[in-house]
Amino acid sequence: MLDIALPIAFTLVSFALALSLLRLIIGPDLPDRILALDTLYINSIALLILLGLYLGSALYFEAALLIAVMGFVGTVALSKYLLRGDIME
């Protein structure tokens, strides 16, 4: 059962990554790009966990945790830059 479910899940998550990447490219504004980047982070966590399930190894969990933390910090920093950067003008 899992050998059928995993490839399907890989396909779906890959499409999700592709769509987020498209939104990252077409923009049109800075917040859209930040949001797309955030979604890319979360999608890549899903992909990593699926890879861990596929290979039967729990090693990838650490990477997923790091991506989650760094993704959150990155998103917050970019949003804060937008909030602050405008005031300086």
Added chain:
Amino acid sequence: MLETILALLIIIGAFFTLVGSIGLYKLPDFYMRLHGPTKATTLGVGAILVASALYFSFKPGEISLHEILVTVFLFITAPVSAHLMAKAAIHIKLKQIERTKNTPYQADNNS
């Protein structure tokens, strides 16, 4: 039995992840796009993580619960980053789609 539950969780999770990204791609303005990733993607990744926790808990005969940590972390941080992004978007006065009721800039109240 376990395999069926795992397969279902994985497929549902992947589906919701995709729905979040579809929302991100096709909704018309930023504030609406915010809804896709904050809700659908978070639940989708949460379902996949729960599947992973179940898989590693039952497979080698030892408990593996650290996936719970990532799930909880995502569920706490997703609304926070959404809130900050929305705040930043309002701050730089991003345009919303015309049929939106009310605007955030002139603070006329609900009702």
Added chain:
Amino acid sequence: MINKILPHPILTVVLWISWLLLNNSFDPGHMVLGLILAIFIPWFTSSFWQEKVCLKNPLTLLKFFGVVMWDIVIANITVAKLILGKNDKLQPAFFYIDLDVEHRLGISILANTISLTPGTVSCDLTADRKRLLIHALHVEDIDQTIADIKQRYEKPLKEVFTKC
């Protein structure tokens, strides 16, 4: 006495559990090391946590989390339908909700809950912490939505987070 050793008991428990989960083991060694860290970290960071948190009704809080979990699943099915359906018919809206909760933690939990549940995202909080700006993906009756949020999420939070 117990307040001196454990200035923030909830923080201590959370830190201990996360240490054990991070190491993914429940060996006695990790238990002890985690407990030491969980006692000392609140000491060193206590100047960041000036506001005291005290829970009045833990059972109400648990029930609240159960309701929220269920609502998250329902919300996702609703939002998935809205996203996959025709987007032209969606009626997005901004609106303010007047807050009754005064506790800071209560407000942040309420805002997080609103972001995770049916078609609403919290966008901004006014400086006096009295009103919360919300964006809804599809709303037919704003007053009804506000009443729902107040009844379902704010009431239990108001019971749990009161001044102590």
